Amino acid sequence: MAPLSQQMQQLSETCSHCSLRYLCLPDHLDSHDLEKLERLVDSGAPVLAETELFAQGEGLTHIYAVRNGSAKTVRIDEEGFEQILGFYYPGDILGFDGFADQHHHCSAVALETSHFCRIPVDQLDALVDELPSLRQRLVRLMSQVLSEDGRMMLTLGRKDSEGRISSLLLGLSRRRALRGMPASSVPLNMKRADLANFLSMRLETVSRVLTRLQRAGVIKVSQNRVDILDRDALRERSSRGAWVADQS
Amino acid sequence: MAPLSQQMQQLSETCSHCSLRYLCLPDHLDSHDLEKLERLVDSGAPVLAETELFAQGEGLTHIYAVRNGSAKTVRIDEEGFEQILGFYYPGDILGFDGFADQHHHCSAVALETSHFCRIPVDQLDALVDELPSLRQRLVRLMSQVLSEDGRMMLTLGRKDSEGRISSLLLGLSRRRALRGMPASSVPLNMKRADLANFLSMRLETVSRVLTRLQRAGVIKVSQNRVDILDRDALRERSSRGAWVADQS
DNA sequence: CGTAGGGTTGACATGTTTCAACATCAGTGG
DNA sequence: CCACTGATGTTGAAACATGTCAACCCTACG
Numbered sequence: 001m002a003p004l005s006q007q008m009q010q011l012s013e014t015c016s017h018c019s020l021r022y023l024c025l026p027d028h029l030d031s032h033d034l035e036k037l038e039r040l041v042d043s044g045a046p047v048l049a050e051t052e053l054f055a056q057g058e059g060l061t062h063i064y065a066v067r068n069g070s071a072k073t074v075r076i077d078e079e080g081f082e083q084i085l086g087f088y089y090p091g092d093i094l095g096f097d098g099f100a101d102q103h104h105h106c107s108a109v110a111l112e113t114s115h116f117c118r119i120p121v122d123q124l125d126a127l128v129d130e131l132p133s134l135r136q137r138l139v140r141l142m143s144q145v146l147s148e149d150g151r152m153m154l155t156l157g158r159k160d161s162e163g164r165i166s167s168l169l170l171g172l173s174r175r176r177a178l179r180g181m182p183a184s185s186v187p188l189n190m191k192r193a194d195l196a197n198f199l200s201m202r203l204e205t206v207s208r209v210l211t212r213l214q215r216a217g218v219i220k221v222s223q224n225r226v227d228i229l230d231r232d233a234l235r236e237r238s239s240r241g242a243w244v245a246d247q248s
Numbered sequence: 249m250a251p252l253s254q255q256m257q258q259l260s261e262t263c264s265h266c267s268l269r270y271l272c273l274p275d276h277l278d279s280h281d282l283e284k285l286e287r288l289v290d291s292g293a294p295v296l297a298e299t300e301l302f303a304q305g306e307g308l309t310h311i312y313a314v315r316n317g318s319a320k321t322v323r324i325d326e327e328g329f330e331q332i333l334g335f336y337y338p339g340d341i342l343g344f345d346g347f348a349d350q351h352h353h354c355s356a357v358a359l360e361t362s363h364f365c366r367i368p369v370d371q372l373d374a375l376v377d378e379l380p381s382l383r384q385r386l387v388r389l390m391s392q393v394l395s396e397d398g399r400m401m402l403t404l405g406r407k408d409s410e411g412r413i414s415s416l417l418l419g420l421s422r423r424r425a426l427r428g429m430p431a432s433s434v435p436l437n438m439k440r441a442d443l444a445n446f447l448s449m450r451l452e453t454v455s456r457v458l459t460r461l462q463r464a465g466v467i468k469v470s471q472n473r474v475d476i477l478d479r480d481a482l483r484e485r486s487s488r489g490a491w492v493a494d495q496s
Numbered sequence: 497c498g499t500a501g502g503g504t505t506g507a508c509a510t511g512t513t514t515c516a517a518c519a520t521c522a523g524t525g526g
Numbered sequence: 527c528c529a530c531t532g533a534t535g536t537t538g539a540a541a542c543a544t545g546t547c548a549a550c551c552c553t554a555c556g
Contacts, residue, residue: 075398079487083402097398099391106398129380136373142390143347149397150323150345150354154331156404157448161512192535200405200491202513207536223521223535239327243448243545409544440503450545455504471503471553491513 014038023091023178024065025119025137033131040127042118043067053094053108053116060102062118063095069114070189072198075106084198086152087111087190089175095121096142111189156200158242164199165209166238169219173228184228213237262286271339271426272313273367273385281379288375290366291315301342301356301364308350310366311343317362318437320446323354332446334400335359335438337423343369344390359437404448406490412447413457414486417467421476432476461485 015026015038026034047053053064056076071088085106088094094116098104110116128135155167169186177183188195196203210226213219218234220227228234263274263286274282295301301312304324312319319336333354336342342364346352358364376383403415417434425431436443444451458474461467466482468475476482 075402077399077402079490081402081406081487081490083398083406085398085401097391097395099387100395101388101392105395125384128383132377135376135383139347139387139390140349142387142394143345144349146390146394146397147345147348147353149394149401150331150333151325153333153397153401153404154323154325154329156401158329158331202491203534204514204536205512208512211536239329242327242329451502452504452546453544456544459504 015041020065020067020091020179025093025134025141028137029131029133033133036127036131037134040119040123041065042120043115044118047110047114047116049110049112051110053110054098054104056104056107058104060095060098060104060121062120063093063098063124064108065117065119066090066092066094067115067117070111071108071114071116072111072190072194073106073108082197084194087172087198090179093141096145099142111194159238160242161199161201161205161209162212163238163240163242164201165195165206165213166234168195168199169226169228170231170234170238173231184231186226186228188224188226263289268313268315268339268427273341273382273389276385277379277381281381284375284379285382288367288371289313290368291363292366295358295362295364297358297360299358301358302346302352304352304355306352308343308346308352308369310368311341311346311372312356313365313367314338314340314342315363315365318359319356319362319364320359320438320442321354321356330445332442335420335446338427341389344393347390359442407486408490409447409449409453409457410460411486411488411490412449413443413454413461414482416443416447417474417476418479418482418486421479432479434474434476436472436474 015021015024015034016031018024018026021027021034026037029037047069053071054062056074066088068090071094073085073088073094074082075085076082088108094108095104097106098121128138155164159167172186172188173183176186190198192203192206196206199206201209210219210221213234214221216233218228218230218237220229263269263272263282264279266272266274269275269282274285277285295317301319302310304322314336316338319342321333321336321342322330323333324330336356342356343352345354346369376386403412407415420434420436421431424434438446440451440454444454447454458467458469461482462469464481466476466478466485468477
């Protein structure tokens with residue numbers, strides 16, 4: 001077996017051979033179109049944990065696809081408060097919110113040592129004009145994010161702390177399954193503070209809920225990894241504690 | 249002056265003469281492209297309050313632009329809980345989240361008697377392939393929504409009840425200003441229950457906060473209209489009560 | 497005038513934050 | 527190898543904001 005670094009090098013080079021092509025931009029592109037897209041993609045050096053891929057306010061020059069590892073996006077509002085907008089895993093695209101005015105509206109930071117595919121937007125833009133299939137794929141991906149954001153707003157707004165944590169764990173698990181990784185063992189690559197920020201809770205509460213779920217035998221927490229022992233119970237808890245909607 | 253109904257009729261017919269063209273899809277399109285877009289737009293009969301434009305799960309056939317009046321989008325999650333995702337005003341587009349899989353992921357409902365421009369997606373799709381400027385416009389609009397959603401998640405997550413109401417009022421006011429309408433007098437076309445649902449609060453709390461703000465002399469509430477008396481105080485309150493972010 | 501839907505207000509219960517102490521772990525240098 | 531240190535995570539007690547439940551008010555409308 002080739003050394004790991006070389007393996008990744010090779011995978012990074014071509015979308016056609018990438019195991020993530022059905023999650024990522026290339027999905028639904030025929031081999032001819034794919035080849036053209038491939039030529040735009042630049043897979044650079046590994047990015048260390050805590051390193052910024054792009055910064056809020058910066059001009060939009062590239063969008064990024066997670067190759068391996070993970071990232072978070074962070075937004076700082078007018079008053080200086082910081083909000084984590086999402087966590088990103090292999091196949092996810094970073095930077096979509098920059099198309100509005102050619103400037104990034106959030107920052108992206110690697111959670112661990114990770115690899116990303118860099119795609120220059122001007123060239124992508126030109127290619128999109130050329131390839132209807134790519135245009136469609138792009139719009140679909142953006143629309144998908146839109147729809148996921150809706151789901152998140154729902155979670156954030158309507159669920160109590162246990163519901164939020166449960167939803168998050170199930171969500172991370174589901175995304176692992178999509179990538180063909182063991183869905184019952186979820187690594188928490190981010191810090192507790194990140195989790196807390198993302199879910200709009202205090203980190204003490206995150207801690208408490210995790211231990212409560214563990215004591216209930218629903219999950220097993222071992223430092224940065226959560227094993228889902230009873231998925232049904234977790235699902236149950238993710239919806240319990242959600243408020244009843246007032247009649248419209 | 250022509251009767252109102254006739255006036256609107258006329259306005260609805262052509263994007264070129266629409267006062268909202270710089271907010272809406274037509275922005276940045278030259279007159280030639282605009283003409284082609286115009287031909288797709290169908291401005292139908294007035295839509296009564298509480299009427300659904302499209303329903304969650306339904307196939308995506310049209311997207312809609314608010315011509316006048318207002319609308320809300322609602323999403324019902326797996327567990328049957330209902331969440332209002334947004335309020336929409338003239339020039340706003342409804343239906344973007346349907347591009348992901350050609351199905352609507354939320355329902356759209358008119359808040360009052362309103363007019364909408366209906367745009368068939370298949371024809372739009374074809375036209376987008378033909379007109380790069382339209383494609384770009386579409387992507388930008390979607391990206392913009394993405395970015396606004398981020399802002400909303402921030403508000404929802406980090407602010408207390410007073411902060412949420414204040415943010416909402418300022419937001420509605422800002423959007424009125426964008427449309428050249430008096431920004432200090434904000435009509436609340438939606439019910440208190442809708443506000444509560446959108447902001448993830450109970451309607452009792454909405455009520456309490458509104459009267460509290462009124463007693464403080466920041467706003468004046470008269471049934472379905474809020475007058476902003478002290479914008480600075482409102483801004484102050486919209487950021488106060490926001491949590492300090494934990495250090496990453 | 498009476499009814500119904502929407503909105504307001506009050507008293508109480510509860511979950512989450514806050515503040516503070518403590519535990520754990522990794523890395524560093526003696 | 528161990529003691530130190532700082533960063534990270536856990537736990538506890540008390541304060542506080544918001545939810546809950548119930549009563550009440552108001553306005554529109556038949």
